[in-house]
Each structure stands twice: as structure tokens, then as C-alpha cells.
Amino acid sequence: MNTRSMIFTIFGDYIRHYDNLIWIGSLISLLKEFGHNEQSVRAAISRMSKQGWIQAEKKGNRSFYSLTPRGRKRMDEAAERIYKLESPSWDNRWRMLVYSIPEEKRHLRDELRKELVWSGFGLLANSCWITPNPLEEQVQELVQKYDIASYVHFFEATYLQGGDSESLVEKCWDLQEINERYASFIEEYSQKYIINQSAIENGSMTDAECFVERTMLVHEYRKFLFVDPGLPKELLPSRWLGDSAARLFADYYRTLAEPAIRFFEQAFETKHTPVSGDGHDQVLKHPLLSSHS
Known part of the structure; x- marks a missing residue:
């Protein structure tokens, strides 16, 4: 998988909750869990910096990275869409x-x-x-x-001439193809959810494995941002699978949360060490996690 894309995922799901700052060594350590080496991480970080997504700061001979205001805004917009549990309503405009x-x-x-x-x-x-x-x-x-x-x-x-709203949607978006992608996601991750929920409960799944699995879950699910326009429910087909996929994502995400966060915090380091409890508390206030309580 693309190193740059994985870094975006980890920033969006973890680092932005921890003062939006991480030591490059911690990031390299985390990305090794996915098979990315130091060279690929540094190359991706350099590219992201040139593109204006992240910024660097030094403390001694150590480099730390954080999202730029542009990067934080994009992460916030993505999070609002990724973690919604159902399609919005329409104002008919x-x-x-x-x-x-x-x-x-x-x-x-x-x-x-x-x-x-x-x-x-x-x-x-x-x-x-x-x-x-x-x-x-x-x-x-x-x-x-x-x-x-x-x-x-x-x-x-207001749409007045040329057909109805359904035909307009069909002209602009291929909802059947998107629905098929959701079906594939549900088929794959419903099985993983059942198997790994049991593994977590009986202690046979490590914190590192939970971290990898939760990050991969978010990484795969966020791909829908580039294909699903997030249409209001009034404009969706009757057998729309997007909401079912969102609920599956949320349930599996919660199941993996605690052990995944523990592993992240073991590797995480900023210039403000030791790590305070604030980050952990902020993550647990995440909309998907807080709704679980």
C-alpha cells in the first residue's frame, strides 16, 4: 500500500488527537508494522511537506511533524464524512x-x-x-x-425540466457500482469482525495486530470518500448498502479501539514527553467511541 496514503490515515485517525504532532522515529516505527521501511516513510513525508499537507519542526537533532492548517481542515472534513452513521436528509435543492x-x-x-x-x-x-x-x-x-x-x-x-431527480442522479453518479463496492466491503469485513472480535475477547489477538487491523479498516473505508458523493437518503436506491457498511465499520472500529490505542501510545513520541493522558482521552471522545458508551 502507498506509504503516503497510510501516513494520511494515521494522522487522521490518531496523531491529530495527540496535539497534532509526532516524532519521525515514532512514525517510522508505526509504519514498519505495515511493511514500510524508513526510506519510504521519509520520502513520503518529504513529498507531503512540499504539497503543503504537513510541516516540520526541530528539537535538537530530532524532526517532528504536524498537519498544516490545510491538512487539519482536510482531515476534519474527511472525518465528518467517514464517521457518519447514516445518510443525511435533503432540502430538495x-x-x-x-x-x-x-x-x-x-x-x-x-x-x-x-x-x-x-x-x-x-x-x-x-x-x-x-x-x-x-x-x-x-x-x-x-x-x-x-x-x-x-x-x-x-x-x-430547483430541477424543473428534463426528468425526475432519480434520472438526474443516474446521469451524474453510478450508484450501482458504488453499491457493489459496499457489498464487497461488507462481505470481507463482516467475516473479519466476527473472527477478530472473538480473538480479542480470548486474548489471542495482540495490541499490534489490533492497531494494524483498525488502521487498515479506516484506510479501506476512507476510499469511499473518492467514489461515494454522500447523497441524501431521499435520492438513494431502496437497497442502498452504504448505511449498512457504515454501521459495520463503526462496530468493528469500536471493537479494535482500546488495544489499538494502547499500541499506538507505546510507539508515540513528541517533543512533549512523557505522553500525557490527554490524547487517550481525546480519542475516547471520538464520535464512534463515545456513542458506544
């Missing part, structure tokens, strides 16, 4: 974004497309993207980020 970015700024156009897909927009027509979700704030941030206000038009609209 569509948001439509139309842009006309000149050819000499094609790189901005390409970046904007990636951001729109990640946010859950669907392509209705050339340079015309729609979503039923209230993403006004995200759109304004994208416009400011890429300085494209003069090239973008953003509307809130």
Missing part, C-alpha cells in the same frame, strides 16, 4: 457550479475537478457540476484557494 477556466490555466481546472469529485459533486455537462448537498462553504473555499472567482458561477436551483 440542487447546487450547481459552472466554470469557464481558460486553457492557459488548465492546471487549475484539473485541480478543481479533483476537488469537486472529492467533495461529492457530479458532472452533469461539460464544466457543469451539481450536488444536492449544502456545500456552499466548500465552494467558496475552493474559489479563494485557486483564485478563480472571475471564472466560476454558483447557483442554488
